[in-house]
Amino acid sequence: MCTVRGLVKTYPAARGRRGAPATPAVRASDGIDLDVVRGEVFGLLGPNGAGKSTLVRQLTGLLRPDEGRVRVLGHDLVRHPERAARLLGYLGQDSTALDELTVSLAAETTARLRGLDTRAARAERDAVIEELGLGELAGRPLKKLSGGQRRLACVAAALVGERPLLVLDEPTTGMDPVARRAVWAAVDRRRAERGVTVLLVTHNVIEAETVLDRVAVLDRGRVIACDTPTGLKALVADEVRLELVWRAEPPLDVPEVADLRKAAEAARSADGVTGRRWTLRLPPEAARAAIATVTGGPAFAALDDFTLATPSLEDVYIALGGRAEGAEGLVKA
Amino acid sequence: MSVVPALSGASGTAGVPGVSDAPAGLSGASGARGASGVPGASDGSGTSGEAGDMPAPLAARARLLPALAAVYRAQLSRARVARIPLLFVATFQSVGIMILMRGVVDGGSEARSVVAGSSVLVVAFVALNLLAQYFGQLRASGGLDHYATLPVPPAAVVLGAAAAYASFTVPGTAVTAVMGSALFQLPMAHLWILLAVIPLSGAALAGLGAALGLLAPRQELATLCGQLGMSAALLLGVLPAARMPQVVSYARDLLPSTYGVEALARAFDGQPDWWAICADLGVCAGVAVVSLAAATWAYRRAAVR
Numbered sequence: 266m267c268t269v270r271g272l273v274k275t276y277p278a279a280r281g282r283r284g285a286p287a288t289p290a291v292r293a294s295d296g297i298d299l300d301v302v303r304g305e306v307f308g309l310l311g312p313n314g315a316g317k318s319t320l321v322r323q324l325t326g327l328l329r330p331d332e333g334r335v336r337v338l339g340h341d342l343v344r345h346p347e348r349a350a351r352l353l354g355y356l357g358q359d360s361t362a363l364d365e366l367t368v369s370l371a372a373e374t375t376a377r378l379r380g381l382d383t384r385a386a387r388a389e390r391d392a393v394i395e396e397l398g399l400g401e402l403a404g405r406p407l408k409k410l411s412g413g414q415r416r417l418a419c420v421a422a423a424l425v426g427e428r429p430l431l432v433l434d435e436p437t438t439g440m441d442p443v444a445r446r447a448v449w450a451a452v453d454r455r456r457a458e459r460g461v462t463v464l465l466v467t468h469n470v471i472e473a474e475t476v477l478d479r480v481a482v483l484d485r486g487r488v489i490a491c492d493t494p495t496g497l498k499a500l501v502a503d504e505v506r507l508e509l510v511w512r513a514e515p516p517l518d519v520p521e522v523a524d525l526r527k528a529a530e531a532a533r534s535a536d537g538v539t540g541r542r543w544t545l546r547l548p549p550e551a552a553r554a555a556i557a558t559v560t561g562g563p564a565f566a567a568l569d570d571f572t573l574a575t576p577s578l579e580d581v582y583i584a585l586g587g588r589a590e591g592a593e594g595l596v597k598a
Numbered sequence: 599m600s601v602v603p604a605l606s607g608a609s610g611t612a613g614v615p616g617v618s619d620a621p622a623g624l625s626g627a628s629g630a631r632g633a634s635g636v637p638g639a640s641d642g643s644g645t646s647g648e649a650g651d652m653p654a655p656l657a658a659r660a661r662l663l664p665a666l667a668a669v670y671r672a673q674l675s676r677a678r679v680a681r682i683p684l685l686f687v688a689t690f691q692s693v694g695i696m697i698l699m700r701g702v703v704d705g706g707s708e709a710r711s712v713v714a715g716s717s718v719l720v721v722a723f724v725a726l727n728l729l730a731q732y733f734g735q736l737r738a739s740g741g742l743d744h745y746a747t748l749p750v751p752p753a754a755v756v757l758g759a760a761a762a763y764a765s766f767t768v769p770g771t772a773v774t775a776v777m778g779s780a781l782f783q784l785p786m787a788h789l790w791i792l793l794a795v796i797p798l799s800g801a802a803l804a805g806l807g808a809a810l811g812l813l814a815p816r817q818e819l820a821t822l823c824g825q826l827g828m829s830a831a832l833l834l835g836v837l838p839a840a841r842m843p844q845v846v847s848y849a850r851d852l853l854p855s856t857y858g859v860e861a862l863a864r865a866f867d868g869q870p871d872w873w874a875i876c877a878d879l880g881v882c883a884g885v886a887v888v889s890l891a892a893a894t895w896a897y898r899r900a901a902v903r
Contacts, residue, residue: 326902349747354747357747362742378669428657
C-alpha cells in the first residue's frame with residue numbers, strides 16, 4: 266500500500282541573521298523504513314520536532330527526499346511527486362487557504378479541485394457536511410469559527426472526493442468529543458466501505474490507543490518502534506504505574522514509605538515527586554506491596570488518593586527513550 | 599473524622615483489584631484491533647511488496663477551466679469577508695489624490711494623466727499590492743500545501759486568484775474614473791475603454807503581484823515589494839510625465855501600469871488616437887502573458903520544496 270525505504274531528508278544549515286542565531290543542519294528524516302498495509306489506520310507518534318510532519322510531507326509529494334524510496338499504491342512518489350495529489354487526500358496543519366471561505370464553499374471548491382464535476386462536487390459537499398454534523402455552520406466563513414470547528418471544516422474538505430489513502434496531520438486538534446467522534450466515525454466508514462487506508466499524525470496518546478491499528482514512534486528522525494498499541498505496551502508489560510497523592514506530610518518514618526519516596530525520586534523525567542504527588546513505575550508485585558503499606562497504618566491517614574494503571578503508550582514512549590519534554594531540537598547531522 | 603473520607607477515596611479509585619488484573623490484562627495483549635492485521639505486518643520487511651506490482655489507477659485530474667472557475671469563484675467570495683473595506687480604502691485614496699492634484703494641475707493633458715493615473719492606481723493597489731500580500735501569506739503559512747496536494751494545474755490557481763483580484767478593482771476604478779472626469783471636466787464618451795484597460799492592466803499587475811508574493815523569501819518582503827510596486831504606480835502614474843527627470847521617466851516606461859494609464863489618458867481626448875491606445879494595451883497584454891507565466895512558474899517552485 267505505502268512503502269518507505271531508507272528515507273533521508275536534511276534541512277540545510279541557516280546562516281545567522283541579526284536577531285536570529287545560525288541553526289545547524291538538521292536531519293529531519295534519518296533513514297526511515299515503513300510499511301503501511303491496505304485498510305489500516307496507521308499512526309505516527311512523537312514529540313514536537315521528531316520529524317513527523319517532514320515525513321508526511323515527503324509522502325504527499327510536498328517535499329523531495331534527499332535519499333530513499335516512497336511507493337504508494339505502486340507509484341514511485343519520489344520520481345513522480347505530482348501523482349500524490351491523485352492518490353491521496355491530505356489534511357495539513359494550516360487552514361489559511363480556506364480561511365475566508367464558507368464551510369460549504371470550502372468543501373465544494375476542494376471537491377472541484379479534486380476533479381469532480383459541479384454536480385458530484387455539490388453532492389459530496391452535502392454528504393460530508395451532513396456526516397460531520399456541520400449543517401448549522403455551513404454558511405459561515407471558517408475564519409469566524411472556533412478552532413475545533415474550523416479543524417472539522419478542514420477535515421470535511423480533506424474527505425471530499427474518494428481517495429484510497431488519507432493522510433491526516435493532527436486532524437482532531439482542538440475538537441470537542443462530539444466532533445472527534447464524528448471524525449473517527451467518518452474515517453471508519455470509509456475504511457469499512459472502501460478499504461481506505463489512513464495515515465495519521467498525532468500527539469494525542471490516548472487517541473492513538475483507541476483509533477490506531479499500528480503505531481510508529483518517531484524520535485529525532487528515526488522510527489524507534491513500530492507495532493500495534495498493545496504490542497508496544499507489551500514491551501513494558503512488567504511495570505505498572507502507581508500514583509500516590511498525600512493530603513498531609515507523608516509519614517517518612519515508616520521505612521516502606523521512605524523507600525517509595527526514594528524510588529520516586531530516582532525515577533525518569535516524567536515520573537517522580539511533584540509536590541505531594543508521587544509517580545512510580547513498579548513491577549506488579551512491588552506495587553501490590555506498596556499499596557498494602559499505604560492503605561494501612563499511619564500512611565493511610567495521610568493518603569488522599571492513589572491510582573494504579575497498566576502502561577499507556579506514553580509510558581512506552583518514555584521507556585523507549587523518547588524525550589518526554591521535547592525541549593531540544595532535532596539531532597544534529 | 600478525616601479517616602473516613604480517605605478510606606472511601608482510596609478504595610474508590612482503581613483500587614486493589616486493579617493489581618491482580620494488571621498482569622492478566624498485559625499478558626493477554628490481544629485487543630480486537632490488535633489481533634487483526636498485525637502478525638504479518640509488524641516486522642515490516644517486504645510484507646507489502648506485492649503493492650509494487652500493479653500500480654493503482656490514478657484519480658482524474660482537475661481540468662484547467664473548471665478548476666480556474668472554482669478558484670475564481672472561491673476567491674470572489676472572499677471579497678465579502680475580507681476585501682470590501684480595502685476596496686473602499688483604494689477608492690478613497692485615489693479620489694483624495696485627484697482632489698489634491700486639482701490645485702496643482704489645470705486642465706489639459708496633465709489633468710487627463712492625473713485622472714487616468716488615479717484610476718489605474720486602484721488596480722495597482724488591489725491586483726499588485728494585495729495579491730502579493732495574499733500569496734506571500736499563503737506561502738509563509740503553508741497554505742499552499744492545500745492546493746499543492748490537489749490535482750490542479752498550477753495555472754488554474756494563479757490565474758483564478760489573479761482574475762478575482764482584477765475583478766475586485768472594477769468598481770473602484772470605474773468610480774474613480776467617473777469622479778475624476780467630473781472633477782476635471784473631461785469627456786466621458788470613451789470611458790468604455792475601461793473595459794479593456796482594467797482586465798489587461800489588471801492581469802499584468804496581478805501577475806506581477808503573484809510572482810512577487812510567491813518568490814519573496816519571506817512574507818514581510820512580499821508585503822514590502824507589493825507596497826513598493828504600488829508606490830511606484832502612484833508616483834510614476836499620477837504625476838504628469840512631462841515634469842519628470844529623464845531617469846525617472848525611464849523607470850516609468852518599465853512599469854506595466856504606465857501603459858494602462860496612457861491608454862486611458864488618450865481616451866479622454868475628443869478624438870482619441872486609437873492606434874496608440876491599441877499599442878499601449880498591447881504592451882499591457884504582453885506583460886500580462888509574461889508575468890502570469892512567471893507567476894505560474896513561481897507557484898510550482900513554491901509548492902514543491
